[in-house]
Amino acid sequence: MITVRSKSIVKILFAAAVLLLFAYVIIEKLYPESKEDKPLIIIAEADSVFINVMREFGIKNTWYSKKGDKYIVKLPPDVSAEMIILDISEKMKEKNVTIVSKETVKNQRAVMELYSGDEYFYSAEFSYDKNN
Known part of the structure; x- marks a missing residue:
């Protein structure tokens, strides 16, 4: 009951x-x-990938520098900034990384910004230098 x-x-x-x-x-x-299974990348790892890609393309240490969170890269005319950006993107595709790039033909410049999740990591500005 x-x-x-x-x-x-x-x-x-x-x-x-x-x-x-x-x-x-x-x-x-x-x-x-978060539905992402991709791990977040750390800044040191992103820098390491960037520097390794520079070496793979034959870019000497003296042709690029980092000021704050921005790389300034002087490329020889025979190296494509777009190919470098594509290679960096390929090497980081397993990570939770977003790469935003903008190329201007007139100024012969390319700018790449790298984000991990919502966090801004760094940018790289590529320009061509005939002396390299």
Whole structure:
């Protein structure tokens, strides 16, 4: 036989379950889990990939420098900035990295910005130097 006390306990438990369900839905909306399985990259790893790609393309250490969070790269005319950016992108495709690039034919410049998740890491400005 169900008593009045048992009925009130059931009502309280049911209300608690409903409240927990609403709380769960609200938390899921406010703080969704990341669906990315790709790991975030760290700045040192991104710098390492950049420097290794420079070496692979035969870019000497004296042809590029880093000032703050920006690389300045002077390329010889026979090296394509677009190919360097593509190679960097290929080497980082397994990471949670976004590369934004803009090339201007008139000024013969290319600018690349690298982000990991929503965090800005660095940019690289490529220009051509006939003396290299």
